[in-house]
Amino acid sequence: MHLGVVAGILYCVQFSRELDDDEVARITRMTFEQPLYGLTTEEQYEGIEAALAVDDWQDALSWQPHPEPVVRDFLRRVLERLDARRPWPEPPFRNLGYARWQEFRQGTLLARLRLYAPAQDPMHVRLHTVPGDEDRLRGVVLRLRSGDEVALVASPAPDGEEAVLMAVPPHRSAAEIVEAFVSCTGYARERVSAAHG
Incomplete structure (x- = not known):
């Protein structure tokens, strides 16, 4: 059904x-x-x-x-x-599935996110164990309304407190993508910090 x-x-x-x-x-x-x-x-x-x-x-x-x-x-x-309401607006983001997971996992580290408890965090609840991932990492791959494609990657622990934001080259600058991510997802800016190396 x-x-x-x-x-x-x-x-x-x-x-x-x-x-x-x-x-x-x-x-x-x-x-x-x-x-x-x-x-x-x-x-x-x-x-x-x-x-x-x-x-x-x-x-x-x-x-x-x-x-x-x-x-x-x-x-x-x-x-x-x-x-x-037709024609419908482009959604702020959409799930792309895991077909390109390995590319994103090995891509560019853009930022770190401090996660809320899953029930209070619209991104945390989207993190699922990636099929076939050798480390049983949790993740989600998104296409933002801005056109940027990113992945959130987190540890296997369902109540983990951190995730990283990744992109696959070539891509816009980290600052531009982080700005788009915050804008499209409504994620609290103070919980997103730029990655340094």
Whole structure:
């Protein structure tokens, strides 16, 4: 079933008393500004559309408090709001997967990041163990809206306190990429420090 995107949305509204227009607006903004699972707006839209096409959700979403007809109506209104926002803006960043992981791992060290606790840190929660990495490093490879491509690399410890920001040559100056990273991710500037060697 194509319920992953819907489950993510419903997780965000599970404590909302009503799935009203304010919640529709909030979830619509989220698809642009804090996309679920690093998906593009189109992928999130298609996930909602595919879930609505499933006749019987059975028990897949029984954990959330809203009745299925109310949820379906809510999701249709989210799609309508997304349609009204076309053409969609370029997302601040998108996940590129791990196809070029080794290039980034051996690339240029740009900066160090002090991480928050995972639940409070939009970057920390995106760090996953990289398949096939010999040191079981955690990481994420991103394309920023600026066009820069970067990787965050962290130790295997899920509660680690630091990650490094890497790029693959040729690339813009470290200062320019760090500025783009802070701007696109909303990461606190004081938690990003330039790398020295």
